[in-house]
Structure formats: C-alpha cells, structure tokens
Amino acid sequence: MPSLFDPITLGAIEAPNRILMAPLTRGRATGDSVPNALMAEYYTQRAGAGLIITEATGISRQGLGWPAAPGIWSEEQVEGWKQATVGVHEAGGRIILQLWHMGRLVHPDYLDGEQxxxxxxTTAPGHAYAPDGSKKDYAEARALDIGEIPGIIDDYRKAAANAMAAGFDGVQIHSANGYLIDQFLRENTNLRNDEYGGSPDNRTRLLDEVARAVAVEIGADRTAVRLSPNGETQGAFDSDPDTVFGLAAEKLSDIGIAFLELREPGPNGTFGQTEQPKVSPVIREKFDGPLVLNSDYGKAEAQADLDAGKADAIAFGRPFISNPDLVERFRRDIPLQGVAEDKGAWDYAPTWYMPGPKGYTDYPKAEESVAAE
Incomplete structure (x- = not known):
C-alpha cells in the first residue's frame, strides 16, 4: 500500500505526496473580500503539501457571510488571488480554490438587510459573526424559488472560471458542513416538494448540477467536491446518510471528478462529535476516483487508513496552521508545534481569525525553531 509520502494523481494534478492541506477559514482578506499579500505568504509557506485546498471562498456576495473571508466573483478578487497561486507555484506547490455559498448561514447584515x-x-441554530465581528442570532432563510436555482449554478460556474483565471490548478465545491449545497442534501433542512426536495435523488440534484456545470467549464479532472456525510453540522442532519450520500457519490463518480474529500468526525471529534457511523465505507464502494479523508488525523492514524485501503490520501487542517512544514515534520518525525498528540492545533487563540501575521505567518519551520534555541 502507498505511504503518505508517495505521489498521487488527482485528476489533472500530480501531487508529490498524499498529505493534503484541508480548507481552513482564517479571516485575513480585506473588508471587500479581496485576497492580499499576507494570504499569499501564508499559502506559499505551506507549498510542501501534496495539494493545498484554500479556505472557503465566496462565489457571490449573496453566498458570503464571514468577516474578512475572501471572494472570487470580482476582477479585483481574481487579481488578489494571483499573488497566492504565483507564490505557491514558484515554491513548487499545487493549489485549488474551495467554492463556497453559505446559504442560511449568511446573516442579513451582509446582505443589506435581506434574508x-x-x-x-429554516433557521440555523446558534449565532452568526456579523461584519464587525459581533455575534448575532441567525435569521430565518427564505426558500430559493426554483427559477433562481439556475442563477446559483451559474455563480458556481463563473467562480470556477475566475479561479482558473487566477491561476489555480482546480477547484473544490464546498458541499459540506451545513452550507448551501449541504442544506439541499439533508432531510431536516430540505423541506421542498419540487424536483430539488423529497427523495434522495431530488436532494442530490443541486450538487449534481453544480458539479456538472463546473466540470464543463474547467474540466472534470480539475473539479473536486467536499462532503460531511455523518452527524449533525451547524444544524443540518440526515437520518439515512448512507442512502443520500451514497447516491451523491455515484453521481459524482459518473461525472469523473478529480477526487472526493470527506470530513467525518467521530464520537470524540475535536471539531464536531457524533455517534452516527462514518459513511466513507459506503462511499468507497460507490465512488471510483481518489477518496480523501479528513478529521482528527495524526500521522499514524493517517498511514493506517491508507494501509487499510480506506483512503487514497488524507487532508490535514489544524496541524498545518502551526506547522507550515508539516510534510517534512512527518517525514523526519519532528515533533509538531502547537498540537496535542499530533492530532490538531489546540491553542485556540483569537489570532486564528484576527487580522495580521500573528498566529498566521509567524510559525517557524523546524530548522528555524532549532536555530532560535
């Protein structure tokens, strides 16, 4: 079986190792959602990953509701992202852009008061972060009219085209974590009685149509998808995930996407916990392409799942925050910084999401740590 350090083909992308950088929202863009030089530095520092999946990036103003999160719908945003793609490529890395529509998790303050x-x-539980960083109750969303759905699909298509114009190697369609596409997938957030609601076939229709539109635009071999099939996430839940997400995997396999990534927490997950069994064994049987797993992995657990044939690669999130040279640390068995038991960053400091380089680009590589001692 392959090791974490063996190369892997992910559609059109030849990744030099199987240690992927998972998407991580960090809140460093401008108030107009424009990526900047600091973000380029951050991603370039982590170019040793087999593949970087960027932080979630808004496909439209309607779909973005997180302070200082980036977008990809304007020319200024495209130009801003070019700094990151050039930096990563010059450092020998590969990078794809995660496409995001938050759906009901966008607070009206981002939408000039509109729903x-x-x-x-439906209404999401908990609180949203308003543009000024304050917490506010989520507002009730309005159901998309069926006539509006083609426009949403086109926003994904345009965002994918903009990503390629910005120099990315591909895109990942964010269909997880209780955001818009996931809200269509799950039974407790999709109460529709038209062709986008009710049966699993109908609830997977939006994902299928978005993925097909993006694949036509930029190539299926540069199109990836992220799902979070098991458990509740931000109020979204399905009692029969094997059926709906198994069908979703079949449809994505038919399209021939580059790879499918799953975020699957367990009963002791550090970001999300659930007793609902993982769906990856079902998806593994139904999806023909590379399968990438994510959630609370350390090096040993990751290699064990590759050895068992459960996955083809593993995506690491929080360990990459404080270890820009994570691949080399794994390769040389150098202890990780800012983590517990090699599983994930535990220094949940406000600097994770605050402007500026602190807690963002100021983590030293292993050689720099030794030199400073």
Whole structure:
C-alpha cells in the first residue's frame, strides 16, 4: 500500500505526496473580500503539501457571510488571488480554490438587510459573526424559488472560471458542513416538494448540477467536491446518510471528478462529535476516483487508513496552521508545534481569525525553531 509520502494523481494534478492541506477559514482578506499579500505568504509557506485546498471562498456576495473571508466573483478578487497561486507555484506547490455559498448561514447584515437563502425556510441554530465581528442570532432563510436555482449554478460556474483565471490548478465545491449545497442534501433542512426536495435523488440534484456545470467549464479532472456525510453540522442532519450520500457519490463518480474529500468526525471529534457511523465505507464502494479523508488525523492514524485501503490520501487542517512544514515534520518525525498528540492545533487563540501575521505567518519551520534555541 502507498505511504503518505508517495505521489498521487488527482485528476489533472500530480501531487508529490498524499498529505493534503484541508480548507481552513482564517479571516485575513480585506473588508471587500479581496485576497492580499499576507494570504499569499501564508499559502506559499505551506507549498510542501501534496495539494493545498484554500479556505472557503465566496462565489457571490449573496453566498458570503464571514468577516474578512475572501471572494472570487470580482476582477479585483481574481487579481488578489494571483499573488497566492504565483507564490505557491514558484515554491513548487499545487493549489485549488474551495467554492463556497453559505446559504442560511449568511446573516442579513451582509446582505443589506435581506434574508439569506436556503433550500427551505429554516433557521440555523446558534449565532452568526456579523461584519464587525459581533455575534448575532441567525435569521430565518427564505426558500430559493426554483427559477433562481439556475442563477446559483451559474455563480458556481463563473467562480470556477475566475479561479482558473487566477491561476489555480482546480477547484473544490464546498458541499459540506451545513452550507448551501449541504442544506439541499439533508432531510431536516430540505423541506421542498419540487424536483430539488423529497427523495434522495431530488436532494442530490443541486450538487449534481453544480458539479456538472463546473466540470464543463474547467474540466472534470480539475473539479473536486467536499462532503460531511455523518452527524449533525451547524444544524443540518440526515437520518439515512448512507442512502443520500451514497447516491451523491455515484453521481459524482459518473461525472469523473478529480477526487472526493470527506470530513467525518467521530464520537470524540475535536471539531464536531457524533455517534452516527462514518459513511466513507459506503462511499468507497460507490465512488471510483481518489477518496480523501479528513478529521482528527495524526500521522499514524493517517498511514493506517491508507494501509487499510480506506483512503487514497488524507487532508490535514489544524496541524498545518502551526506547522507550515508539516510534510517534512512527518517525514523526519519532528515533533509538531502547537498540537496535542499530533492530532490538531489546540491553542485556540483569537489570532486564528484576527487580522495580521500573528498566529498566521509567524510559525517557524523546524530548522528555524532549532536555530532560535
């Protein structure tokens, strides 16, 4: 079986190792959602990953509701992202852009007071972060009219085209974590009675149509998808995930996407916990392409799942925050910094999401740590 350090083909991308950098929202863009030089430095520092999947990036103003998160719908945003793609490529890395529509998780403060949109008229639990960083209750979303759905699909298509114009190697369609596409997939957030609701075939329709539109635009071999099939996430839940997500995997396999990534927490997950069994064994049987797993992995657990044939690669999130040279640290068995038991960053400092380089680009590589001692 392959090791974490063996190369892997992910569609059109030849990755030099199987240690992928998972998407991580970091809140460093401008107030107009424009990526900047600091973000380029951050991603370039982590170019040793087999493949970088960027932080979630808004496909439209309607779909973005996180302070200082980046977008990809304007020319200024495209130009801003070019700094990151050039930096990563010059450092020998590969990078794809994650496409994001938050659906009901966008607070009206981002929308000039208008309601957010979703599969149905539902309200997410908990609180949103307003543009000024304050917490506010989520508002009830309005159900997308069926006539609006082609426009949403076209926003994904345009965002994918913009990503390629910015120099990315591909895109990942964010269909996980209770955001818009996930709101269509799950039974408790999709109460529709038209062709986008009800049966698993209908609830997977939006994902299928978005993935096909993006694949036509930039190539299926440069199109990836992220799902979070098991458990509740931001109020989204399905009692029969094997059926709906198994069908989703079949449809994505038919399209021939580059790879499918799954975020699957367990009962002791550090970001999300669930007793609902993992769906990856079902998806493994139904999806023909490379399967990437994510959630609370350390090096040993990751290699064990590759050895068992459960996955073809592993995506690491929080370990990459404080270890820009994570691949080399794994390769040389150098202890990780800012983590517990090699599983994930535990220094949940405000600097994770605050402007500036602190807690972002100021983590030293292993050689720099030794030199400073």
């Amino acid at each position: 957010p949109v979703s599969a149905s008229a």
